[in-house]
Amino acid sequence: MPLYKQHSLKIYNSLSGEKEVFTPIHEGNVGMYVCGPTVYSNVHLGNVRTFMSFDMIFRYFKHLDYKVRYVRNITDVGHMVDDIDEGEDKIAKKARLEQLEPMEIVQRYTVDFHDILDKFNFLPPSIEPTATGHIIEQIEIVKVILEKGLAYESNGSVYFDVVKFNENNHYGKLSGRNIEDMMANSRDLDGQSDKKNPQDFALWKKAEPEHIMRWPSPWSDGFPGWHLECTAMSTKYLGNHFDIHGGGMDLKFPHHECEIAQNEAATGNTPVNYWMHANMLTLNGKKMAKSTGNNILPGEILNGDNEFLSKAFSASVARFFMMQAHYRSILDFSDDAIIAAEKGFNRLMEAMDNLVTIDFAAASSLDIRAWEDSCYEAMNDDFNTPILIANLFEGVRFINLMKDGSATLSETDLKHFSKLMHAFVFEVLGLENEKLLNGNNDKLEGVINMLIDMRNQARVNKDFTLSDQIRDRLIALGIQLKDGKEGTSFSL
Template sequence: MQQPVIIYNTLSRSKEEFKPINPPLVGMYVCGPTVYSDVHLGNCRTFISFDIIFRYLSHLGYKVRYVRNVTDAGHLESDADVGEDKIAKKAKLAQVEPMEIVQKYTVGFRQVMEVFNVLPPSIEPTATGHIIEQIEMTRKLLENGYAYEVNGSIYFDVDKYNKEQNYGILSGRNIEDLLNNTRDLDGQEEKRGALDFALWIKAKPEHLMQWPSPWGMGFPGWHLECSAMSNKYLGSHFDIHGGGMDLIPTHHTNEIAQNIAFCGKHPANYWVHTNMLTVNGQKMSKSLGNSFLPHELFTGLHPLLNKGYSPMVVRFFMLQAHYRSTLDFSNEALDASEKGFKRMMAAYDLLEDLSTSDQSTSDIMALKKRCYDAMSDDFNTPIAIAELFEGVRIINSVKAGLETITPEDLEALKQLFNSFLFNIFGLTKDEHAANNVGKVIDLLIDIRNNAKANRDYATSDAIRNKLLEIGYQLKDSKEGTTWSTV
C-alpha cells in the first residue's frame, strides 16, 4: 500500500485510519436501487461516489469485494410497514408481472451506470434471490428473543434490544427522541412498540409477491434483505457499509440492530454516507419541480437547464464536491465544470508533445504526493482535482516554453494523469466519445419508447427533436428505432 487511508466514519462521527479486517481483502456493501422507477440523480451521485472509493482502494492494491444489492421486493410505500409494495403497485397499474417491472428498471439502472462509467460491483444480489436467507435470519432472531410473531407477521422488538444495546448509535439520537418523532404505531396495531419494524410480513391473498415461510405466505421486510445478503457475501462483520445519508435514521439503524441481535456482532467497521443534492440552493424534490433524471441532464430537456451536458462533464461536476458535502446544481456550475473538464483533457493531450530538458522547474513528485494525500484523506476528490489543475498549469507552461521538465518527470506526470483521470476518477477521453454518445442515444431511445407506450407524446417528440437539433436523427420502423447522424 502506498500510504494510510483516512475515512470519516458515521458511526464514530470522526475520521479514522482505515484498517481492513483481513488486508489486502476489503469487504464493502452499498445499498443499491429499488427498481420500480428510473434512477434519479441523487442515486447516481451515491453510486458514483462509491465507485470512486472502489476504484481508489483497488488502485492502492486492495482486493475489494464490492456488494451492491438490488431491492426487487419488500419495499413498501411507508417505512412504517404499511401500504403496498412499490414494485407490485407499479405492476398492477401497468397490468404486467412484477418481475417485468424489476427487469425494466434494473436494465435501465445498469444502462445509466454504464453511461456514467461506473464499474459493476463484484456481486449484485437481489432480495428475491435470497428469500431463504431472510427466512433463516428471521427464525434466528425469534429464537434469540429479539422478535415476535403476530398473525403470521414477524416484528423486531426495538425496546428489548435497546435495553441491552444503543439502538440509536448510528444516528446519535436516543430512543426517547426517536419515539417523539414517530407517530403512534403508524396504523400497525400489531406492533408492540412504535419503533418496531417488520422482518417478515403476512401477505394478503391479492398481494402479488409472496413466498411460503414457517409463518405462512408472506414477504420480507426491506431492512432484512441487506443484513441477509451482507452476511452471506461478506460475513457477519466486514469493513465498509454505505449509502445515502437518508438511510441513516431508519434503514441502517435497523440493519445494525438486526445484525447484533442475530450474531452479536456489529456489521461493519466503517459507515460511509453521501450527502444530498440541491438545485440553486434548494433541496432537490419532485414536488418543487427541480429534480433531474440523468437523461434530462444529457439532453437539456428540463425547464431549469439552458442546455445538455455530456455524462463525463456531469461526472466531473459531481467529483468537484466532497461526497459528504451537499452538491448544488446550477447552469453556471455545470458550465464551469464543462470548461474545466475540457481544459483538463486538452492538457492531457499535450503530454505527448512536450519537449524535455535536463532539469525540471516544478516538483512533480511533490505534486503526485499532494494528489494521493488528498484522495487518502477521506477520498477528497475536489482537492485532488485542484492539485491536478496545478499539473495542467505546468503542462501548459512547458508547452509555451516558460518551464522545463526532465524525461523522468514527464513520465511521472503522464502516469499521474492516467492514474487519476481514468483509473481513479473514472473519466473517459475523446476516443471513447463515439461509444459514449451511442450509449446515451440508446438510453434516450428506451426512454422515448416508454413515453410513447404511456402516450406521453410530448416527451417522445421532445427527445426526437432535441436529438435532431444536435445532429442525430431517429428512424422508427416495425423492427424498432434506429439512429444516424445528419
C-alpha cells in the first residue's frame, strides 16, 4: 500500500487562508508548478530558500509514494525592471550593460542557478520550461482572451481588461484586494500609457525599435507579458486545472493574481486547488537588498568571502539552518544563527554515524510507532520541518542511549528506526553526510563496491541476514543501493 493512503496531509492554502486536507485531482498523482528565477543575475539567498522549501515539499510527496510532476520554469524574457509593464526587460538591460547578447546573459545565470541548487542538494524538477520556448502557446492564449472580450489591443500591445473581467469574476481573491480600492488609490495615467486603466496588465508588449528580444505576433513584433508566461507553461504541462502552484510571498500580487485572472478568462476554470507561498529571508534583522549592501550570495556562504559571517559554512549546514524554520515564517540569517545550526547539524550527523554501529537486543525500550507517528504528524501538518527536526533529535537522544548501552531495540525495530531516520534526514530534508562527501571518493567507492560484492556473495549463500545488514547499514550512512538487471549500483 502506498504511504499516501496511510496519511492525511494538510496544506495551508493561500487562497482560502486555511489549512486544508490535500486531495489530489488524480489519485496517487501530484501536479505542482513553482515560479522559477528570472535569469539576469546570480540567484540570491532568498530565492534559494523559496526553491528549497518546494524541494522539500517535492521530496515529501515522493516519500509518500506519490507520482509527482514538478514543473519549475526559467523566465528568460518579459520580466520588466520593477515588475511593471513599461520600461526595460531585466535581461535585455543586463545584456546592454555588459555588451552581450541577451541569451548569453540567460545562459550564464541559468548555469549559475543550476550550479548553486546542485551544491545545496536539490532534486531537479520533472520539467524546466523556458518562457522563450513557449511563445506560440502564449500567443494562442492571448487570442482566446481577446475573443472573449476580456482584453484589448492598443498600439500593437495587448492588455488584460481587469475592470471588464471583474464584472463577473473576482480580481483580488488571492491577495485579498478590492478593485475599487485599487482604482481609488492609483495615479492618473495622464495619457502616458496605452492602458484603459492602471490595473490592466500586459499580455503582449510591442517592442520598441531598440528592443532586441522580439517575436512576430498578430499585433506586433514584441514579447509576452511576465504573468502570461507562467500561465502558458503551467497549463501546457499540468492542464487547465492542477493541484499546487507555489512561489515566494512577493509573487502573490500582482503575479499570481494575474495568473488566476488569465486562466479563468481563457478557460472559465479556477486553475489551481492549492496556492502555496514561502516567506522571506532577512539578514541580521533587515531586508536583503543589493542596493543597501545588506546582501549575501549563496556561494559566499560556502567560500566565506563575505563581511557577514565569521567563516565558511557547508551547503548542508545552510540547508539544515533553513529547514529549522517553517516555510511560511520569516527567517533571519545571521552568523550566530548559522553557527548554532552547525552545532545541531553535527550532532545529527554524529548520531547517524553511530546508528550504523549499534547492534540490536531482545528487549525494546523505545515506542518506535509513537515516535514515527510524531514525525509524520509534523510533516502532515503543512510540512512542519521544525517540529520534524525536534522529533529527529529525540531520535538522536535515543541513539546516544543505545550507544551507551542504556537503551535497546529489537532487531526488527532497530531496522525500522534506522530506515525512518535515514528517510527523514537524507530523503525528505535533503541533508548530506559531509564526512562521506568530503572523503577520498576513490577510496570510498572502492569500499562500497567491496561491500556490494560481500552482499552479493551473501545472497548467493542465502545468508539474507548478512545481506540485509549490509544494505541497512549503508542506508543509515546515506548510501542507497539500487539492484538492477546489470547488477547493483549506489548513490550518495
